[in-house]
Amino acid sequence: MKIQDNLSNLEQKLDTTKKIKIYLCGVTVYDESHIGHARTIIIFDVLRKYLESKEIEIELVQNFTDVDDKIINRANFEDTTAEKISTRYIENYYRDFDKLNVKRATNYPKATEHIEDIIKFIEKLINNQIAYPSKNGVYFAVSKFPEYGKLSKKRIDELESGARIEIDESKKDPLDFAVWKFSETEPTWESPWGKGRPGWHIECSAMSVKYLGENFDIHGGGRDLIFPHHENEIAQSEACSNSPFAKVWMHVGMVTINGDKMSKSAGNTKSIKFVLEKWGANIIRLFCLSGHYSKVIDYSEEMLKENLIKWRQVETCYYELVHADSNDQEEVIQIIEKTGKEFDNALEDDLNTHLALSSFFQLTKETNKLAAEGKLGKENAQLIKKEFHRMKNILGLHIPEIFESEKQEIDNLISNREIFRKEKKFEDADKIRDKLNEMNVELIDHKEKTIWMKKEKIKAEN
RNA sequence: GGUACUCUGGCAGAACGGUUAUGCGUGAGCCUGCAAAGCUUAUACAAGGGGGUUCGACUCCCUCGGGUACCUCCA
Numbered sequence: 170m171k172i173q174d175n176l177s178n179l180e181q182k183l184d185t186t187k188k189i190k191i192y193l194c195g196v197t198v199y200d201e202s203h204i205g206h207a208r209t210i211i212i213f214d215v216l217r218k219y220l221e222s223k224e225i226e227i228e229l230v231q232n233f234t235d236v237d238d239k240i241i242n243r244a245n246f247e248d249t250t251a252e253k254i255s256t257r258y259i260e261n262y263y264r265d266f267d268k269l270n271v272k273r274a275t276n277y278p279k280a281t282e283h284i285e286d287i288i289k290f291i292e293k294l295i296n297n298q299i300a301y302p303s304k305n306g307v308y309f310a311v312s313k314f315p316e317y318g319k320l321s322k323k324r325i326d327e328l329e330s331g332a333r334i335e336i337d338e339s340k341k342d343p344l345d346f347a348v349w350k351f352s353e354t355e356p357t358w359e360s361p362w363g364k365g366r367p368g369w370h371i372e373c374s375a376m377s378v379k380y381l382g383e384n385f386d387i388h389g390g391g392r393d394l395i396f397p398h399h400e401n402e403i404a405q406s407e408a409c410s411n412s413p414f415a416k417v418w419m420h421v422g423m424v425t426i427n428g429d430k431m432s433k434s435a436g437n438t439k440s441i442k443f444v445l446e447k448w449g450a451n452i453i454r455l456f457c458l459s460g461h462y463s464k465v466i467d468y469s470e471e472m473l474k475e476n477l478i479k480w481r482q483v484e485t486c487y488y489e490l491v492h493a494d495s496n497d498q499e500e501v502i503q504i505i506e507k508t509g510k511e512f513d514n515a516l517e518d519d520l521n522t523h524l525a526l527s528s529f530f531q532l533t534k535e536t537n538k539l540a541a542e543g544k545l546g547k548e549n550a551q552l553i554k555k556e557f558h559r560m561k562n563i564l565g566l567h568i569p570e571i572f573e574s575e576k577q578e579i580d581n582l583i584s585n586r587e588i589f590r591k592e593k594k595f596e597d598a599d600k601i602r603d604k605l606n607e608m609n610v611e612l613i614d615h616k617e618k619t620i621w622m623k624k625e626k627i628k629a630e631n
Numbered sequence: 632g633g634u635a636c637u638c639u640g641g642c643a644g645a646a647c648g649g650u651u652a653u654g655c656g657u658g659a660g661c662c663u664g665c666a667a668a669g670c671u672u673a674u675a676c677a678a679g680g681g682g683g684u685u686c687g688a689c690u691c692c693c694u695c696g697g698g699u700a701c702c703u704c705c706a
Binding site for chain 2 (some may be wrong): 177178193194198202203205206207208209210211212220223237238239248306321322323324326327344369389390391392393394395396397398420421423424425428430432459461462463464465466468472473474475476478479481482485515521523524526527528530534537538542543590592594595598599606611612613614615616622
């Protein structure tokens with residue numbers, strides 16, 4: 170599998186002969202997660218599910234930043250503690266992402282639970298004479314790390330000439346950034362240099378090395394983290410270990426909304442909670458996978474609606490497969506192999522999810538076509554189903570289970586309707602259809618039989 | 632201002648130095664008691680502008696222009 174590495178700007182082959190270790194920068198837990206967070210995490214979820222489907226072992230570590238000025242501000246605003254804020258939003262994170270059908274990471278380390286590791290990390294940096302204590306905290310000396318700027322392709326001299334960098338007299342150089350901030354107000358921890366809390370970037374350096382070692386396979390996050398967050402992580406980690414940090418840097422593009430940036434200040438964020446209620450997990454996932462991960466995607470009602478239509482086709486396909494019972498008349502192996510291979514090739518090539526989706530839709534279309542012609546037999550359906558499920562699971566799509574009791578009721582109603590139809594009592598027949606619709610069950614009348622599908626309930630259709 | 636990414640048909644969005652992407656939409660039709668869903672078929676002869684390399688460029692190079700992100704917290 171090839172992944173475009175943003176550090177070298179080259180495609181790098183993943184070594185899939187051994188376990189793949191991934192560190193993903195997660196969220197700062199001070200508010201609801203939004204659709205932008207969802208995209209990044211869903212992309213890595215698909216990467217992971219694909220590799221795991223090939224029986225490659227994955228270790229995915231994703232942090233929660235639970236100490237940060239924004240959390241503290243929020244706590245002050247609500248007159249509560251930072252811990253309560255972060256606990257609340259971590260719970261909400263799990264609530265949202267479980268619903269989005271994201272497989273839980275191997276580990277979700279929190280900054281506040283790794284203060285010891287962070288302090289040890291800073292001690293090393295000081296020993297290596299690349300960090301220094303000062304009046305307001307401990308700072309990383311950017312000038313001592315000559316490769317600073319290699320990820321974001323920035324030049325130190327250009328950054329220094331930039332007027333927007335805050336002047337802090339206690340820094341030796343305006344570019345230096347805090348690895349430890351002195352503070353008397355909670356949350357604080359004791360350190361050899363004074364009471365305070367860790368700087369933003371240091372937790373990821375300390376926790377990634379703890380769980381994944383000094384160099385691991387993939388480091389990921391949103392595009393907006395390239396600078397300064399990931400640039401600073403590289404500086405800290407490599408200055409500490411004197412060896413290369415992550416092998417591949419993978420960044421997920423932003424989600425805009427009707428062409429504009431999604432941001433708290435503009436008040437145009439769409440929380441996952443909101444979008445889940447309106448559209449459901451499958452449509453969000455299809456939407457997030459609809460473009461290449463490195464590019465911007467634009468959130469709009471039209472795009473979500475388009476993905477809803479696609480999702481209905483997938484559901485139809487699934488139920489056609491479930492209900493298939495005619496005789497096998499067609500050779501289906503070829504189409505299964507073709508779409509399956511194209512699907513894999515697309516993902517192998519820098520996780521081209523849009524192209525993979527094309528293959529998946531092609532399989533569903535071929536299946537629906539056979540069904541429409543009454544040529545979908547039981548055995549073929551079994552063969553297709555296997556591939557259908559494989560793709561569906563890698564994409565993380567989910568079709569709700571039908572309970573046996575429910576199934577019986579539906580079948581009974583349908584046979585009653587059939588009787589009415591045969592007797593040309595169409596009003597009675599339509600009443601049954603309406604009743605089934607209320608149960609979110611949609612009927613599909615084929616030439617010889619009626620099949621049904623249970624639709625996912627979403628607000629957008631009301 | 633700097634850096635990175637990007638600019639493909641009404642919309643979304645790939646691949647590829649020369650061949651139909653695909654999907655949505657739209658038109659027509661099939662199926663149906665009617666719908667819905669599904670299917671069939673038609674439709675877009677597209678590549679931001681201008682140069683260049685080439686037998687040939689959407690694909691490579693240059694340049695101009697638009698967009699997005701980052702340069703301050705951000706997935």
